[in-house]
């Protein structure tokens with residue numbers, strides 16, 4: 001079996017990994033390819049493709065509105081899979097799909113996983129899929145397809161579940177920086193740093209990427225001191241919202257983040 | 260014992276009624292939901308809790324609520340029709356049974372701040388009321404559309420000291436208010452308790468809320484025995500938004516198959532009009548607000564915006580208990596349009612001198628759809644009173660009131 005691209009890039013680079021989220025179908029329906037190629041060119045390590053959802057419980061206003069717009073533009077899962085299949089002729093960047101479990105349920109779990117592997121998706125993030133339900137449902141399919149899957153931990157996650165997340169995650173653990181929905185713009189506080197240090201000291205087997213509230217050079221650099229890298233979402237959506245040209249705006253945004 | 264026994268209808272450890280239920284919440288909510296799940300049963304079982312809960316239900320809410328034999332309605336429909344008068348509770352609906360229970364739980368979990376969602380505003384008022392009573396901070400999320408159509412309840416919440424925050428996403432109704440409340444809980448995981456207003460949401464909410472509302476059927480059993488000589492009616496009728504008043508009216512009859520359970524949903528402008536909230540007909544299996552249940556959605560899994568004239572029934576899902584009862588045939592679902600509900604509200608008012616809530620009016624409209632035998636004992640759960648809906652009713656006076 002081919003090694004998984006997400007596992008591979010994290011193993012190779014180890015540090016300062018940059019994972020960028022965008023909502024598929026936003027700003028325009030067919031921007032998916034342009035956005036991913038621009039991110040790849042700008043030197044991003046992983047891309048998280050958001051499957052727009054009507055009721056994204058874990059997301060703040062920025063991602064909510066981009067999803068609403070994307071759905072209005074006509075984005076659907078079948079279309080997104082087609083766009084990715086076509087993109088894969090020009091791109092080998094590690095790609096994850098991020099969305100809500102209901103979307104997978106309606107597509108059909110087995111059909112969804114099969115389509116992911118057909119079009120070249122490397123991993124999944126489904127924030128509302130609990131560990132128990134994963135173990136009794138999707139897990140054998142994900143493993144057989146050699147997909148990565150990132151589960152979340154937060155400052156409130158008890159130690160016992162951190163170890164379960166460590167055991168079940170493939171690729172990386174998604175470390176939520178604070179008790180919040182996506183899109184906060186404050187700096188990282190003392191208590192967040194203490195939480196990062198605490199997790200660091202656990203010597204988990206799975207690498208970690210820190211997300212939620214990472215929006216500029218300073219927060220990205222801080223996150224990278226405590227984990228293998230970080231995830232940026234809402235800040236990039238805000239950039240796209242105002243972009244005259246996606247490629248230039250992406251280049252500027254990423255060089256503003258990188259060390 | 261090799262003989263197959265009928266499975267009792269009850270929730271399992273993981274929060275499932277049959278295939279419906281569970282707790283599909285992001286990790287950010289997991290600790291809160293687990294804290295509640297691990298403690299609610301022992302808190303409810305505690306004699307101190309029970310003493311306070313029962314005292315407040317009696318002296319503050321005014322329970323037991325009467326079971327009233329509706330003579331003129333009975334004559335009209337040719338059956339023995341009883342009304343369970345939840346409209347006579349303090350604050351005017353069944354919702355307060357649940358908020359009293361949950362605020363006592365919140366206190367015992369050491370929470371300082373309460374959040375809630377509301378559609379018709381009845382749950383918002385009932386939450387703001389118990390927060391005033393217990394001196395707790397209260398934030399109520401309400402769809403911007405509902406803030407307009409249920410203005411009297413918005414004013415009541417404000418007077419009670421609650422902050423009413425408009426939900427401006429989606430169709431700006433109950434679903435969206437619930438999303439915002441959940442996001443608030445994610446942002447405030449330690450000091451806040453979320454008082455959900457119906458038998459929806461992640462486990463343990465559906466079961467916990469059903470248990471607080473179960474007082475309705477507990478009293479019905481005693482009152483029916485007194486008034487009819489049997490504690491079981493033939494049919495229980497209740498409207499279903501999320502399904503809390505129905506769950507309470509059914510609860511002690513769930514495992515009595517001879518008692519027919521009728522769930523009345525809002526058909527809005529007609530089931531297939533594109534403006535409806537008839538979830539059991541239009542819904543398919545999926546996840547909404549943390550629970551696997553029936554919901555209205557597109558083939559791509561996007562939740563469809565519902566519609567009903569009644570803010571409390573304007574919801575694209577139903578609680579997992581009801582999804583189970585309806586899909587197994589234990590309960591039957593009936594859909595009632597806006598116009599049928601308005602007509603039934605005027606009819607009840609003129610027959611019995613009771614102005615029902617618009618939600619409740621849907622349950623009364625079902626009386627026109629069902630067929631009865633003269634000796635059938637029917638209980639309609641009169642979930643709330645119609646003060647909040649006067650503007651809507653008066654707006655339709657020409658068509659239904661003359």
Ligand SMILES: Cc1ncc(COP(=O)(O)O)c(C=O)c1O
Nearest residue numbers: 381457500501502503504571643
């Ligand atoms: C009077 C009344 N009845 C019924 C409902 C519907 O809720 P549920 O289905 O949870 O009883 C509401 C909700 O606002 C209500 O105010």
